[in-house]
Amino acid sequence: MGEKMLAPWTDKFFKIPDSDLAIYKRVLPAESPLLDALELINWTALDAQVRSFYCEKYGQPAIPPLIMLKLEFLSFFYRLSDAKVIQRCQTDLLFRWFLQVPICAPLPNSSSLTRFRGRLGAEGFKKVFDQLISSAREQDLLKDRLRLKDASHVLANVAIPTTLSLLAQLRNRMLDIVRQLDQQSAIGFEIKAEQVRLETAQAEVEVKLQSRLELVIDILKWLQDQPPEPPSPTRDSLWKKLAAIRQLAEKIVRDCQQPGQGNRTLSVVDPDARRGMHGSFYEGYMVDVMMDADSQLITEVEVIPANGAEANDTIHLVEMEQQTHGNQIAQISLDGAGFNGPMLRTLEDPAGLAVDVISPPTTREETAGFAASKFQLNEDKTRVTCPGGQVSGKAWFKKEKPHSRFFNFGKTRCLACPLLSQCHPRMKETSRWGRQVNKNEFEHEYERARQKSTTAEYERVRREHPAIERKINEIVRHHGGRRARYWGLSKVRIQQIMTCFVINVKRILKLLKGEVEVCVLTMQ
Structure with a gap:
């Protein structure tokens, strides 16, 4: 392919010639979910949301943002890695047609997807998700009668180290920064680390922990003495890393000095992962989902640390939807986590969110004597x-x-x-x-x-609640949501938002094609 074909990326560059259209027409299947998605989903509105994160006035034209979004969609739709989805697009004409690119057009490399996620961040992907829900509202697919909400655990993509290993990992990362700032100081700390290792080789675990913690504190003090601003713009990236590792080190040192306080940092690789309980203890995050009971479209999704407060996040989900779309949710059904006084008061406040909450109450201990x-x-x-x-x-x-x-x-x-x-x-x-x-x-x-749990209305709503459990199962089992693809809360949010985006697209296609119906249940 000549250099002229490799000109800067532009929308015009990706215009499909008539010769390619003829080939596509002959080889594309008669039916495919991708063909339906291309036709029935409002990609123009989604494109506008993504383009808002690009500056088109300066520099060379970027790869059309919609192509990058579609590549992300394909990755989550078929559970492909970044490299695999690009490789598949090189050979699969159906994928290329979905991207709306010429047959011989070059595609971005897999690192471009990493930069795309960094450019949009969780905020950008959430805007794309919200736009899809807005389009569904315009097509009268969503109702505000009842929301179903549930959460499930997400396992962090790390091996959780012991405290000794955690301090060793932290020390090595801190020394990487020290080495770039002052080679002689780094050598001094490395000699000290080797000395500590030899002196405590036969010591008890508590002694090893204390000696290694003291070394980490010494390195941290050295880092804290560095100037808060970089001496030149060329070292700005290094100073950002310095600030990040200093903040992480301060947190881990506090955890070690004040055991039993909770919210411990478990990993240097994924510092946002926490330990929580979901049937049994696990390390990672919690994906919290709210769904329209009638269309079974996911209307809101959030990711919180494993030890996060699910009841508080319920308030956040309701507020996000009602503020984003200007709607008024009539009722919400939750599992036992919904039997929470502060949450019940906030959601059911007539002057506030004004949402009727349906949640099974916990068993009350009977008190001997007067209540x-x-x-x-x-x-x-x-x-x-x-x-x-x-x-x-x-x-x-x-x-x-x-x-x-x-x-x-x-x-x-x-x-x-x-x-x-x-x-x-x-x-x-x-x-x-x-x-x-x-x-x-x-x-x-x-x-x-x-009192509400004794009514016929409560029984009717609880019969609908298992639908959200099936939706959670689709997220964590059929689309790989059980395990985090990435490290860090923000990136795990991107994963879960895109997973829910893909699941919503699949559901919208079924609704628009009449394969399922939006049905409002009524009292018998």
Whole structure:
């Protein structure tokens, strides 16, 4: 191919000649999901979203952004790596037709996809996802009757090291930066590291940890003494790496010095990964998805660390959708994570999000004697009055239960109370206190949720809830969402957003072709 064909990338450069059209017409299959996607999806609107991240006034023309987006789509649609999707596009005419490029047109290399993801970031891919949902709304595919929400775990793409190995990895990364700034200082730290290794070779693990931590702290102090700004623009990249490794080192040092605080950094390779519980302990992230119950289109998706608060993220998902599309969700169904007082109050606030929440309540421990609701809070909410007219001591709190207040009644008064057998039948003469009462700040929200769980409306909505579990299964099993492709929260978000984008495209094609229907269920 002559040099003229390898001119700078332009949209005109990718115009398909008539001779290629004739070949495409003869070899393309009669039916294919890619052909349907090319025809039925509004790629022009998606192109506008992607182009907003490019500057077209300066420099050589870039590869048309829509081609890059379609390459990403193909990668997630067929679960191909960057190199494999480019290789497939070189030989597969169906792929080339989907890209809308001439048969002999050169394609970008796989590194271009990495730069494309870096250019758009999670924000850009989220805009593309939102645009697809907006197009679905314009085609009247979405309803606002009911949202189904669920989350699942995503395994980090790393081997989680021991604390000793973590400190060793951190030390090596810090020394890489030191070596670029001052070769002599790097050699000094390397000699010190070897000395520490030899001196502690036969020592206990705790001694090894302490000595290696002290070395990391010494290197960190050296890095902290470096000027905050690069001495010249040519070293700007190095100073950004310096700032990043310094921040990571400070976090890991705090984790080691203050064990038991939670939110530990587990890996230098993927510093955003955290340990969480989903059936059993795992390391990685959590993908949180909200879906329209009628069309089964995913309307929002978010990725949070494995130890993140799913209830708080539910509020975030609802806010994102309603702010982005200006709609009003009527109802949302969640699993047991939805039985959360702060979340229930925020979502169901008539002056706020005004969303009716359907969630199975947790089993309530039956209290022997009078229920806590029989004890009345005083005006200042610092004491309660029991059914017998006695006033408790001042409220006190437990660190692990920040939304609850505890009130104790004096032992002497309780023993003398005629209602003791009804109020505190388990009290013993050896007890230190009389009756203890727990008042939850969100007691009203919890009681409303429990009452709602006894209604026919609750049963109807819960019959629809398994649809979101099937959608989660499609994400994590059929599209590889169970394991992170990349390192870092932002990049894992890109993976899950594009996975949901592809799944939505597949669903939209079925809806538009009439293979499935948007059906609003009604009460029987």
